[in-house]
Amino acid sequence: MEEGKTYMSIEVEKIGLKDAHLHRNPFLTISVKDASGSLDVVPCCNTPIATNVESNYVLFRSGVALPKSIQDLPENFVVFFEFKHYKARKHKISTKCFSFVDRNILLKSASVSLELYRKPTDFKRRHLNLLTTKPLYLQLSVSIVQA
Numbered sequence: 001m002e003e004g005k006t007y008m009s010i011e012v013e014k015i016g017l018k019d020a021h022l023h024r025n026p027f028l029t030i031s032v033k034d035a036s037g038s039l040d041v042v043p044c045c046n047t048p049i050a051t052n053v054e055s056n057y058v059l060f061r062s063g064v065a066l067p068k069s070i071q072d073l074p075e076n077f078v079v080f081f082e083f084k085h086y087k088a089r090k091h092k093i094s095t096k097c098f099s100f101v102d103r104n105i106l107l108k109s110a111s112v113s114l115e116l117y118r119k120p121t122d123f124k125r126r127h128l129n130l131l132t133t134k135p136l137y138l139q140l141s142v143s144i145v146q147a
Contacts, residue, residue: 016136
């Protein structure tokens with residue numbers, strides 16, 4: 001961490017899914033993109049596999065610290081969250097849904113609830129279809145740290 005710069009940490013609390021208990025080895029892939037959605041600003045990373053499910057929620061309680069300072073990120077960066085799980089029958093990892101949040105919301109809020117969208121992941125955010133009409137969201141906590 002460079003002294004005098006500001007860094008962001010995002011903790012994933014939980015994701016609401018109507019079939020939460022059916023997903024095997026669920027995790028999130030977190031990627032930070034530029035405003036156009038075409039350029040990875042920092043390398044993608046995965047959360048640890050979630051082990052707890054309560055009702056309609058997969059509980060993560062794990063997070064990621066962005067390796068670049070907010071000052072070194074593009075002005076309008078967007079953070080994407082892809083919910084993935086293992087499909088035993090097909091022997092592959094599948095994306096169930098995705099969500100995203102932009103810089104302005106992350107910097108204004110300590111707690112964020114994000115809508116979930118159907119796959120495939122649309123990094124350009126042009127063709128978004130809600131996963132469900134039920135009020136189920138991805139819930140995050142954001143921490144800003146001055147180095």
